[in-house]
Amino acid sequence: MSGSQSPKDFFRPLAVGAPTPLMDIPARPSRAIHFFDPSNPKMAAKIPDMVGTVDVLLGNLEDAVKADNKVAAREGLVKIAQDTANLGGQSAPTQLWTRINSLDSPWGLDDLTTLVPAIGDKLDVIMVPKVQGAEDIHYVDRLLAQLEAKAGLERPILVHAILETARGVANVEEICGASPRMQGLSLGPADLAADRRMKTTRVGGGHPGYLVRQDPPRENGVANLEATRATYQQDLWHYTIARMVDACAMHGIYPYYGPFGDISDVVACEDQFRNAFLLGCVGTWSLHPKQIAIANKVFSPSVEDVAHARRVAAAMGDGTGAVMLDGKMEDDASLKQCLVMVELAEQLAAIDPELKKAYDAIEVADV
Numbered sequence: 001m002s003g004s005q006s007p008k009d010f011f012r013p014l015a016v017g018a019p020t021p022l023m024d025i026p027a028r029p030s031r032a033i034h035f036f037d038p039s040n041p042k043m044a045a046k047i048p049d050m051v052g053t054v055d056v057l058l059g060n061l062e063d064a065v066k067a068d069n070k071v072a073a074r075e076g077l078v079k080i081a082q083d084t085a086n087l088g089g090q091s092a093p094t095q096l097w098t099r100i101n102s103l104d105s106p107w108g109l110d111d112l113t114t115l116v117p118a119i120g121d122k123l124d125v126i127m128v129p130k131v132q133g134a135e136d137i138h139y140v141d142r143l144l145a146q147l148e149a150k151a152g153l154e155r156p157i158l159v160h161a162i163l164e165t166a167r168g169v170a171n172v173e174e175i176c177g178a179s180p181r182m183q184g185l186s187l188g189p190a191d192l193a194a195d196r197r198m199k200t201t202r203v204g205g206g207h208p209g210y211l212v213r214q215d216p217p218r219e220n221g222v223a224n225l226e227a228t229r230a231t232y233q234q235d236l237w238h239y240t241i242a243r244m245v246d247a248c249a250m251h252g253i254y255p256y257y258g259p260f261g262d263i264s265d266v267v268a269c270e271d272q273f274r275n276a277f278l279l280g281c282v283g284t285w286s287l288h289p290k291q292i293a294i295a296n297k298v299f300s301p302s303v304e305d306v307a308h309a310r311r312v313a314a315a316m317g318d319g320t321g322a323v324m325l326d327g328k329m330e331d332d333a334s335l336k337q338c339l340v341m342v343e344l345a346e347q348l349a350a351i352d353p354e355l356k357k358a359y360d361a362i363e364v365a366d367v
Ligand SMILES: CC(C)(COP(=O)(O)OP(=O)(O)OC[C@H]1O[C@@H](n2cnc3c(N)ncnc32)[C@H](O)[C@@H]1OP(=O)(O)O)[C@@H](O)C(=O)NCCC(=O)NCCSC(=O)C[C@H](O)C(=O)O
Pocket: 035, 036, 037, 042, 043, 044, 046, 060, 063, 064, 164, 187, 188, 189, 190, 191, 192, 203, 204, 258, 259, 263, 286, 287, 288, 289
C-alpha cells in the first residue's frame, strides 16, 4: 500500500472504469513458467503444441531477446495470443504471461500500451523485471488500470516482480504489499549477482567455491592441517529465496525460483528446483523444453508425501492433540504442513489426469 493511500482505498480501482482489484490471488497451478522468445520463429512454432502440457507459457520481451528484435517479439506475442486456442484467460489450461522490458528501458512503456489493448483479455500475469521498490509497482499499477479501463477489460491483469537488485531484495516486503495486483515474486539470480557484485559468472544454481570444510582431525591434541577433509557445497541463493518466501507468505502471494542456466545439467537443475520447493516456492522458470518435465515433477508433491499427509490427517481426527504414527509424534502443527501438501495435490489432480491417477491409487492402498 502506498504511504498516502488509506486502507479503505487499497481495493478500489485506480482508474474510472478499470476492473475491481481481487481480494485474493487465485492459486492456479504454475509449476513451470516456460519462457519463449516470440520473435524466434522456431520457438513460436512450438507454442500451440505446448498448450496443455505446461502450466504457464511466458512470452519474454526482455533480456535474451536481441535489441533489434524487441518490436518483433512484442508483435509476435500479440499474434500468438490471438491465434492460439486455450492459451490465457481464467479457464484456459495454460496461462499466458509476459515479461516486459524494464521500466527504465526504451521499450517497457510500449510493451504495456501495445499488449493491454491487443491481448489484455488473455494476459494473466505481467512479469516486471528489476523491480527496485514499491514505486515501480505503483507506476505499473496505475498505468495498467488506465489501459484496462480504456480497453474495457473485466478482469485485472496481475503483476509479478523479479527480485534482481540489492535494493529490490532490501525492499521485498513493501514490493509484495504494493498493490492488490501482486501475484508473486521470482528470483533473478543472474542480474542479482551482478548488482551485488558477487564473483560468479553463471545463471542461477550453485558454485563449487561456495563451501564449508570439515574441521581438521586432531592427533595428540594437534590439528592435522595436511589431512584430506571433506567439503560441502552451500546454496548461494538460500538467503534470498527464504526472504522472498516469507515476504510472499506474509502478503498472500506466490514465490518462485527463477532460471537455471546450465540446460545440460538436468540433475543439478532438479536439485536447485527441489530446494526451492522445500523452502516454499510454488514453481520455477523453464528456459528449455526439457526443463518443463523437471519442474512439473519437482513442484508436484510425491505420491509418498501425499499418502503420508493423508494418513496424518486421518489419524489427527478433529485436528487437535498429539498422536504417534510410525514412531513419530504428530500434532496440530505437523497436520497443518500435511494439509499444505494435500491441498496442493488436490489442485494439481484437478488439472493433471496422470497425477490424479497416481494420488487416487495411493489413497486406496495406503491410507
Ligand atoms: C537456451 C537456448 C538458447 C537453447 O536453444 P537451442 O540451442 O536452440 O536448443 P536446442 O537445440 O536444444 O533446442 C531444441 C529445439 O527446441 C526449441 N527450443 C529451445 N528452447 C525453446 C524454448 N524456450 N521454447 C520453445 N522451444 C524451444 C529450439 O528452437 C529447437 O527447435 P527445433 O530446431 O525446431 O527442433 C534456448 O532454449 C533459449 O533461448 N531459451 C530461452 C532463454 C531465455 O528466455 N532466457 C531469459 C530468461 S533467464 C534471465 O533472463 C535471467 C534472469 O532475468 C536473471 O537475472 O537471473
